[in-house]
Amino acid sequence: MATEIxxxxxxxxxxxxxxxxxxxxxxxxxxxxxxxxxxETDKVTIEVPAPVAGTMGDxxxxxxxxxxxxxxxxxxxxxxxxxxxxxxxxxxxxxxEPTxxxxxxPVAPSSMxxxxxxxxxxAEKKVDASAVAGSGVRGQVLKGxxxxxxxxxxTxxxxxxxAPVASRPASVAEDAVREERVRMTKLRQTIxxxxxxxxxxxxxxxxxxxxxxxAVMNLRKEYKDLFEKKHGVRLGFMGFFAKAVCQALKEIxxxxxxxxxxxxxxxxxVHLGVAVGSPRGLVVPVVRDADQMSIAEIEKSIGxxxxxxxxxxxxxxxxxxxxxxxxNGGVYGSMMSTPILNAPQSGILGMHRIEDRPVVRNGxxxxxxxxxxxxxxxxxxxxxxxxxxxxVRIKEGLEDPQRLVLDL
Numbered sequence: 001m002a003t004e005i006x007x008x009x010x011x012x013x014x015x016x017x018x019x020x021x022x023x024x025x026x027x028x029x030x031x032x033x034x035x036x037x038x039x040e041t042d043k044v045t046i047e048v049p050a051p052v053a054g055t056m057g058d059x060x061x062x063x064x065x066x067x068x069x070x071x072x073x074x075x076x077x078x079x080x081x082x083x084x085x086x087x088x089x090x091x092x093x094x095x096x097e098p099t100x101x102x103x104x105x106p107v108a109p110s111s112m113x114x115x116x117x118x119x120x121x122x123a124e125k126k127v128d129a130s131a132v133a134g135s136g137v138r139g140q141v142l143k144g145x146x147x148x149x150x151x152x153x154x155t156x157x158x159x160x161x162x163a164p165v166a167s168r169p170a171s172v173a174e175d176a177v178r179e180e181r182v183r184m185t186k187l188r189q190t191i192x193x194x195x196x197x198x199x200x201x202x203x204x205x206x207x208x209x210x211x212x213x214x215a216v217m218n219l220r221k222e223y224k225d226l227f228e229k230k231h232g233v234r235l236g237f238m239g240f241f242a243k244a245v246c247q248a249l250k251e252i253x254x255x256x257x258x259x260x261x262x263x264x265x266x267x268x269x270v271h272l273g274v275a276v277g278s279p280r281g282l283v284v285p286v287v288r289d290a291d292q293m294s295i296a297e298i299e300k301s302i303g304x305x306x307x308x309x310x311x312x313x314x315x316x317x318x319x320x321x322x323x324x325x326x327x328n329g330g331v332y333g334s335m336m337s338t339p340i341l342n343a344p345q346s347g348i349l350g351m352h353r354i355e356d357r358p359v360v361r362n363g364x365x366x367x368x369x370x371x372x373x374x375x376x377x378x379x380x381x382x383x384x385x386x387x388x389x390x391x392v393r394i395k396e397g398l399e400d401p402q403r404l405v406l407d408l
Contacts, residue, residue, distance in 0.1 A: 003052060003076040005036060007067050016068045017041045020185070024056040030076060037073060040185050045312055054078040064183065065120060114141040121146045191282060198343045203379035206338040207387050211395045213354050213369045216240050219401055231296040237351075238274070238302050239295035241326060243404045244397035245349060246270050246291040249324060252390040254382045255347040255375075256323050264381065273322030273342060274302055277332075278309040284342055285314055286322040330354065336372045346381040349394070350374035 007017060020038035024030055035047040036056070057075030061067050114122060114129060118141045122129055125146070132149040134141035171179060184192075198204065220235050227235040249256040249270055257266045272290035276283055285305035290298060308314050325342045330353040339350040350373065357370045375391045382390075397403050 001078045002057060003054070003078060004072055005048065005050075005074045005076055007039065007069050007071045007073060008046075008048060009069055016066055017046075018185075019061050019063045019065050019067065019073075020045060021063055022059060023047075026056050026059060028056045030054055030056050036076075039067075041316070045185075048073065050076060052076065052078050114146075118143045118146050125150055194343060195340050198341045201343065202341050202346075204341055204376055205379045205384075205387070206374055206376045207384070207391055208336070208375075209373050209388075209391045209395050210370050211373055211398050212359070213237075213371055213398065215401055216398055217354075217369055227296070231300070233296065233299045233303055235295075236299060236302075238326070238328070239299045240398060240401065240404065241349070241351060241394070242272055242287070242290055242293075242298045242302075243295055244394045245272065245324065245326060247397055247404065247407065248390050248393040250291070251393055252382075252386050254386050255377060255390050257346055257381050258323075258344045259346075259378070259381060260344075267323045269323070271321050271323045272298075273319075273325035273345070274305060275325060275327035275342075276306050276309040278312070283309050283314060283319060284322060284325060285309065285318050286320065288321070324348070326351065330371065336374065338374060339376045341376055341378060346378040347387075347390070348376050350376070 017039040018041075020040045022037050023035050024037075030036065030050045030053060032051070032053045033049045036050050037048050039046050039048060055077045057077045059074045061071065061073050067073065114132075114134075118132075121127070121143060122132070122141075127146060127149060129141060132141050132145050135145050170176070216237065220237070224235045227233075253266050253268075254264075256270065257264050259265075269289055270291040272287045273284040274287060276285060285308075287293070287298060287301045287305075293301070305314070305318070322342065322345060324345055325339075325348040327339050327348060328351040329337050329339075330351050334352050335355070336352055337350050339348045341348055352372045352374070354369045354371045356367050358365050359368050359370065360366075361368070373391060373394065375387055377387045
């Protein structure tokens with residue numbers, strides 16, 4: 001008995017994925033729940049497990065191919081030694097079949113989009129989809145249909161040919177042999193696109209301040225053992241920053257707003273995005289209703305997200321819906337930066353390394369552990385006065401942590 005392996009539902013607004021790699025080859029034994037293939041989306045990488053034990057049949061979608069939700073990936077034959085039937089999409093036209101007319105006329109449009117493999121070949125060969133008769137369900141164009149159409153001389157209309165995409169200048173010969181070319185993952189492509197879109201769309205501006213971390217560091221030093229014993233999680237700095245951010249957002253709601261057309265949408269809650277580095281790139285899991293959580297609850301959530309990001313276990317739902325983002329470049333040694341907005345959010349806070357610096361206190365020069373803070377904001381939503389006030393409120397909360405406890 002054959003079981004179809006299809007692209008699973010990938011989450012809200014995610015309709016396609018790229019085949020990262022196949023873990024099994026045709027004819028290999030497969031155990032139930034064993035990973036078969038890795039799918040890369042623009043948000044997360046997931047593995048598709050085998051629903052039953054058996055033998056790997058024909059693989060329909062090749063590595064690097066873009067597939068839609070519900071598309072057929074492969075066949076799995078239940079039981080050992082079973083041979084999988086060749087998929088119809090891979091069928092090649094027989095030489096004995098009659099050839100089509102030299103100029104293919106447009107055919108009636110199908111109610112179904114071309115199959116992923118067919119769509120890829122249409123784009124690569126620059127074939128007009130309207131000139132291909134589909135043999136699939138409801139007239140869907142399959143890969144075999146495209147092969148037949150190409151053999152019949154079907155081409156794309158001149159106006160439909162896209163202009164060539166500009167590429168970088170070629171490397172000189174002695175340098176080219178020392179270069180390595182690696183395909184960008186779907187996630188990395190999306191990171192690049194979204195960051196550039198944020199720069200192109202928002203009126204982005206960054207304001208800076210510094211904060212004396214003495215009070216937070218002393219409080220942490222005094223209570224870290226008791227805190228860990230009671231809550232089962234280490235007391236870090238992110239919990240204090242999260243609480244300071246949540247209180248500042250209550251006072252300056254514009255920083256927690258978004259633009260929707262000609263409307264401003266004010267969020268009366270805080271879903272705090274926390275930028276986390278992972279082996280596959282930067283991801284931003286969201287601590288939901290952070291304004292309703294204690295420092296211990298925030299620390300637990302962030303710690304769990306960090307572990308799962310490193311293991312590639314974050315789900316798409318866990319990285320959606322954020323209203324404000326915090327990015328801690330200080331863990332990598334950054335002294336100062338201008339973080340880029342995580343659209344459609346209107347603000348992002350950049351944290352940096354703590355460094356002993358001379359400062360003036362009560363007319364005397366003293367050494368204090370100082371950190372630079374950077375707030376990047378969308379000037380279309382947030383005025384300069386609001387941005388500066390927001391950053392000052394965070395500074396006040398961190399330099400006097402009692403304010404965080406008393407909600408002042």
